[in-house]
Amino acid sequence: MPKGLHFEPLKFTSVKPIHLLALGSLILYAQLCSATSNADTLYASQLQPVGRTFINNNQQLALISSAAHFSFSFTGTSCTIYLAADNAGAYNYMQYEMDGVYQKRIRITGNAPAPVVITTAKTGKHTLCIYKATEAHTGALLVTKIAANGIATVKEPERPLIEFIGNSITCGAAADASEIPCGTGQYHDQHNGYMAYGPSVARALHVSYMVSGVSGIGIYRTWNRESPNMPQVYDKLDFQEQGTRTWNFATRQPAIVSIALGTNDISRGDGTPRASFDSARFVTDYIAFVKKVKAHYPQARIALLSSPMVKNAEGELLKRCIAAVKSEIDAAYPNNKPVAVFYFAPMEPHGCTGHPNVADHRIMAAQLKPFFKKLLKNNR
Structure with missing residues (x-):
């Protein structure tokens, strides 16, 4: 009920004939109220x-x-x-x-x-x-x-859109402990999608964005299980393996699709026994996933990002895998613009459970801004 309006309950003391003019006035009043309600809702x-x-x-x-x-x-x-x-x-x-x-x-x-x-x-x-x-x-x-x-x-202005595909880092998980400290509450209590690196760099470049991120997900396995993986859930509206709704990719065609996966494939997980990282399978499955994305978005420029959380020998291995994916995709689509690659500088995260915090995401966005700015300029 709009603020300032107060209605007393109707009191019926006797039944009297209603004058037609009065009835018309009541009807007109009801119509005006309805119109106002519609205008303000x-x-x-x-x-x-x-x-x-x-x-x-x-x-x-x-x-x-x-x-x-x-x-x-x-x-x-x-x-x-x-x-x-x-x-x-x-x-x-x-x-x-x-x-x-x-x-x-x-x-x-x-x-x-x-x-x-x-x-x-x-x-x-x-x-x-x-x-x-x-x-x-x-x-x-x-x-x-x-x-x-x-x-x-x-409605958002007509402008290029970047889709950011990734894991918990991409969707801003465990980044904001300003209200609920790390180690307390539920996992999503520290989520801050707005402050994640993707939305941050998109706002800085004045372009639209959407985030397709799932915590723990990888190219061929999750951080502590063999499945599901991003190729299995990407077509599902809610990224759930058993999801019944599929996403309509015709809703919006991105100018750039940024993919940042590999952290969970290569990580040691939570100690749950699992096989060592299979670089050959990772590269093969990554190539297949990029082809899936290109089938949905034929005109989009593909950008492959490394992980600031994967360092040293593992970081170099991830870079080699990404380079191999780029090489294969560029050869398979010679008439398309080549796959762009960005390697993050290694970072010591300050968020919860080994994740970047909001300040870390700002650093990542600052690193990415010139990279995406150049891609957007070249895509025109």
């Missing part, structure tokens, strides 16, 4: 999101992938967002940007959550961008509607 189906999303059977917008986002404008000092975590017994996180300035993360529950009211001290027109802070495996954020004065959807 933005429903999920009217939003124009970026990232992996879909409209569910309840006509809610499900934000799936890390940093999936949408924007809208409103007038005044507040807006109300009706959203929930998709699991009744769980919680998730959104984060938001007001008038181009990042604000904070907000915890969203799944048990009859109260709507989120966002306020600002400044009057006038504002633009708000809502982001999913967590990765797909944490579950979706379900947006039903948004209410505010003068509300309208905002």
Whole structure:
């Protein structure tokens, strides 16, 4: 109910004939209220999101992938967002940007959550961008509607899009312990998709982006199991091996697809027994995955990134594998622009469980900015 409106319960003391003019006035009043309500409410189906999303059977917008986002404008000092975590017994996180300035993360529950009211001290027109802070495996954020004065959807400008494919590093996992310290809470309590290196470098270059990241995932195995791997889950909307929905790759064609995988294939995992890293299989499966990506995005430039977490002899081995993948793909597609390769400088991470923190992601983004800037310029 809009703030400032108060309705007393109707009291029926006697039945009297209703004058036709009065009845007409009531009907007109109801129509005006309805029109005002529609003008000040933005429903999920009217939003124009970026990232992996879909409209569910309840006509809610499900934000799936890390940093999936949408924007809208409103007038005044507040807006109300009706959203929930998709699991009744769980919680998730959104984060938001007001008038181009990042604000904070907000915890969203799944048990009859109260709507989120966002306020600002400044009057006038504002633009708000809502982001999913967590990765797909944490579950979706379900947006039903948004209410505010003068509300309208905002579509991102037509500009190149970079898709960032990767693991926990790419989706900003374990990066933000500013509210909940490392070693406490749940795994997703330290997720910050907005501050991950991909979204950060994309914003710096004023281009669109989407993040296709899964914690622990690799090219042919995960960090502590033999499966699933990214080639197995990439086509699934929610990156779940048993997922029933597939992603519609025609939704948006990226100018560049950045792939940063290998950390979990080559790592020693959590101590669970597993075979040594198989570089031949890694290269073979990586080539097949790049071909899969190129089938979905024939015009996209492919960029292969190393890992700042893989160092020394293992780091050099990963570089050789990436170089071998580039060589094979370039030979297989002689009429396409060659695969671009970027090798991160080794880094000692400062986030939770051996991950980069927000400051580390800024360093990674600064390293990547000239690399992607050059690719975007050459793609024109």
